[in-house]
Amino acid sequence: DVKVTQSSRYLVKRTGEKVFLECVQDMDHENMFWYRQDPGLGLRLIYFSYDVKMKEKGDIPEGYSVSREKKERFSLILESASTNQTSMYLCASTGGDIQYFGAGTRLSVL
Amino acid sequence: GQQVMQIPQYQHVQEGEDFTTYCNSSTTLSNIQWYKQRPGGHPVFLIQLVKSGEVKKQKRLTFQFGEAKKNSSLHITATQTTDVGTYFCLKGAQKLVFGQGTRLTINP
Helix, strand or coil: CCCCECCCCEEEEEECCEEEEEECCCCCCCCCEEEEEEECCCCEEEECCCCCCEEEEECCCCEEEEEECCCCCCEECCHHHHHHCCCCEEEEEEEEEEEEEEEEEEEEEE | CCCCCCCEEEEEEEEECCCCEEEEECCCCCCEEEEEEEECCCCCCEEEEEECCCCCEECEEEEECCCCCEEEEEECCCCCCCCCCCEEEEEEECCCCEEECCEEEEEE
């Protein structure tokens, strides 16, 4: 079974803090993705990566950055968290065409 | 940008009634996928459609891809409480775009 693990299920941070969301997959997938999910807006792509040290902007990259130093790990970074970044964050990796998702991190920025 | 419009946003049915959600694109799709997200869970892949006019079935679920490959639907016959969740379509290929999702709730 494919496993995509996100480091935290729930996270509470303060405005202005630097936040790291970690994602690890165990299936040697090349492609990894970060989404945020908000009611009524579905899943929106923040960043994705097709290879180590490679990153591409998705639809809503502003306020975020990513890091892919190893194939299995894809990190999402909020340089200075803001309240409008309160959301559910989902990481995924792709095997063939299928997206395998982690359990998600619900981030609250106060 | 390229969007996939999914309707309805919400659907509440009595257990045993049918349910359908639709995805529409202004551009031709190379393929479309469907995912289900249970309450409190994460999206899980259901199926991928690739061919024009394709119809696939999984028990009570029927998936269709339009002849022009611009729309797709997911139909559930005789819903059960286990069908509760949000159903998403995903436009694949070069740019991944999810539909907004249809949240299905069921009155037992």
